[in-house]
Amino acid sequence: MRSHADSNTPSDVDVVIVGAGFAGLYMLHRMRGLGLRARILERAGDVGGTWYWNRYPGARCDIESIDYSYSFDEQLTHEWRWTERYAAQPEILSYIGHAADRFDLRRDITFGTTVTSAHWDDETTAWTLTCDTGAALRATYCVMATGCLSVAKQPDMPGLSDFTGRWFHTGRWPHEPVDFSGQRVAVVGTGSSGIQAIPRIAEAADFVHVLQRTPNYSMPAQNRPLTPDEFDTAISDFAVRRRICQESDAGVPHPPPTQSTFEVTPEAREHRYEEGWQRGGINALSAAFTDFFTDEEANRVAQDFVRRKIHEIVSDTRTADLLCPHHHIGTKRTCVDTGYFATYNRDNVELIDLRTQPIERVTPRGLQLAGRHVDVNAIVFAIGFDAITGALADIDIRGVDGVELHDVWAHGPRTLLGLQTAGFPNLFMVTGPGSPSVLSNMLISIEQHVDWITDCLEHLNASGVDRIEATEDAQDQWMDHVAALAADTLYPQATSWYLGANIPGKPRTFMPYVAGCGQYRRECEQVVADGYAGFRLGHPSRVGGGNRP
Numbered sequence: 001m002r003s004h005a006d007s008n009t010p011s012d013v014d015v016v017i018v019g020a021g022f023a024g025l026y027m028l029h030r031m032r033g034l035g036l037r038a039r040i041l042e043r044a045g046d047v048g049g050t051w052y053w054n055r056y057p058g059a060r061c062d063i064e065s066i067d068y069s070y071s072f073d074e075q076l077t078h079e080w081r082w083t084e085r086y087a088a089q090p091e092i093l094s095y096i097g098h099a100a101d102r103f104d105l106r107r108d109i110t111f112g113t114t115v116t117s118a119h120w121d122d123e124t125t126a127w128t129l130t131c132d133t134g135a136a137l138r139a140t141y142c143v144m145a146t147g148c149l150s151v152a153k154q155p156d157m158p159g160l161s162d163f164t165g166r167w168f169h170t171g172r173w174p175h176e177p178v179d180f181s182g183q184r185v186a187v188v189g190t191g192s193s194g195i196q197a198i199p200r201i202a203e204a205a206d207f208v209h210v211l212q213r214t215p216n217y218s219m220p221a222q223n224r225p226l227t228p229d230e231f232d233t234a235i236s237d238f239a240v241r242r243r244i245c246q247e248s249d250a251g252v253p254h255p256p257p258t259q260s261t262f263e264v265t266p267e268a269r270e271h272r273y274e275e276g277w278q279r280g281g282i283n284a285l286s287a288a289f290t291d292f293f294t295d296e297e298a299n300r301v302a303q304d305f306v307r308r309k310i311h312e313i314v315s316d317t318r319t320a321d322l323l324c325p326h327h328h329i330g331t332k333r334t335c336v337d338t339g340y341f342a343t344y345n346r347d348n349v350e351l352i353d354l355r356t357q358p359i360e361r362v363t364p365r366g367l368q369l370a371g372r373h374v375d376v377n378a379i380v381f382a383i384g385f386d387a388i389t390g391a392l393a394d395i396d397i398r399g400v401d402g403v404e405l406h407d408v409w410a411h412g413p414r415t416l417l418g419l420q421t422a423g424f425p426n427l428f429m430v431t432g433p434g435s436p437s438v439l440s441n442m443l444i445s446i447e448q449h450v451d452w453i454t455d456c457l458e459h460l461n462a463s464g465v466d467r468i469e470a471t472e473d474a475q476d477q478w479m480d481h482v483a484a485l486a487a488d489t490l491y492p493q494a495t496s497w498y499l500g501a502n503i504p505g506k507p508r509t510f511m512p513y514v515a516g517c518g519q520y521r522r523e524c525e526q527v528v529a530d531g532y533a534g535f536r537l538g539h540p541s542r543v544g545g546g547n548r549p
């Protein structure tokens, strides 16, 4: 493909990519494959994204590693051997580093650089990105591979600056090991991060106070080492396995359910749930019946099953009661744990209910709750992220006529396919709002988006144009479609980060596309088959639409 460097455009590169996680790295690889000049700008000191930042004890994936990995290069698939069913953070980070080395990606990455603004110039058909280092880069195309869970929610408790111990955020964990031995530790938050970290911190610390606001559903990981035979069998037909993931709803290689909850006897239901629990993993229960996410009564049967399990595992009844969630299961991200509920049987762990004893302030020696002071040496905030839109909101993005993305998204994000926003030509998002993203195995969604964008740029080149923009009409239709799909499920009923409900002041819009990876892929393919229907190709005010000399 012809690089724009050859056509005297003022761009420094053809494609600038923000972010060097799974998405940005694969994007860079594909851009090179097209013969384009591409560069990644990355805040972190190295590659890895999520797996660079989230180094807390217990961090590991909740999609099986064989599936939570790249599929674009057969040799890469065969030369990397996952050691566990769900690999831990250091192994995933090594894998990403290995991929970066294998394809020599680091030479086109600028690390330690935060992009602060991205401004479009319609005259020159170029984005100019500026960075906190003062550097600027011009590019014809800009790909935001900034991550759905990359902006850690800041603890805003009064008094934190006076705390004399150490405090940590799971999403910004230090690189050097943190030694909790002999320490009294408070962990705030019981989402996926807290639920993974708490058992490990409890093994190391003198005492752990878990400060819980909302209990969560968690499935046992049933993690174990992968035997060489098991691994070889799984990857021997990897292409087929991957295809099944791509066609599935959640991006995993399991057969979809065929029966609804009340089609079977109570005994058969219990049996199926028990089987799922023993198999473990994020879809242990949700894959059992077709109406799990849509029927309140069906969902309640699964909730009851988990609440019974919690009571079986946790010996203190009051603690077990507090740990029992009451929202619709699955409507907040289901957690996956190793020994989480059993941790509350330890003598050195106490569960504190923030609903009855809210945090009033942080003091020099710990946390002042309503009616009680908790003395600690360390606080771990496992309080989550400004999800899906947070990283984009942190950048001053301006499109045609200087229109600001902040304003366009003031009442919630608006996109076409989660790939582009009208008024922001040549700006692509990987796993943006309005796509399956966080409701799927992210590797399936990332590869699909990167492939779609790559094919799109190839098509533009073949058509002699270098500008593409979502139309308002198509975007409106897509957003209505995304909202209508979500409204047919139980998802919008939960106060979840899927809705932006965890960030004060954030508009509440259910952001992901719920109809699954397979259906979404078909929608994207149809848009291409219809000649990029819903996108305007070429410059609207130029004859023929093209910008090339």
Ligand code: FAD
Pocket: 018, 019, 020, 021, 022, 023, 024, 041, 042, 043, 044, 048, 049, 050, 051, 052, 054, 059, 060, 061, 062, 063, 068, 113, 114, 115, 116, 145, 146, 147, 148, 149, 150, 193, 391, 394, 395, 430, 431, 440, 441, 442, 443, 446
């Ligand atoms: P990221 O990995 O988030 O990378 C984005 C990068 O962009 C970051 O390195 C960030 O520093 C950089 N960046 C952002 N803004 C800027 C800026 N302004 N300037 C410069 N750089 C910037 N998903 C699953 O499917 N399965 C799992 O098992 C799973 N486990 C997870 C476990 C944890 C602890 C967390 C937090 C998330 C998990 N996820 C999981 C979701 C995970 O985020 C994705 O799977 C995937 O890693 C995202 O890759 P990415 O490249 O899109 O984004």
Ligand code: N01
Pocket: 060, 061, 062, 063, 149, 170, 188, 189, 190, 191, 192, 193, 194, 196, 212, 213, 214, 333, 335, 336, 354, 382, 383, 384, 385, 438, 497, 502
């Ligand atoms: O964040 P969360 P997370 N005071 O937002 C509480 C992925 N991930 O980092 O529910 C007190 O889920 C908050 O309480 P409430 C995965 O997609 C995957 O755990 O708002 N408490 C909640 O309990 C996941 O969903 C893995 O009432 C406060 C918790 O903090 C996503 O990342 C591992 C509070 C935040 O939970 C985010 O997970 C880790 C406050 N001010 C992450 N603010 C895997 O297992 C928030 N909370 C693969």
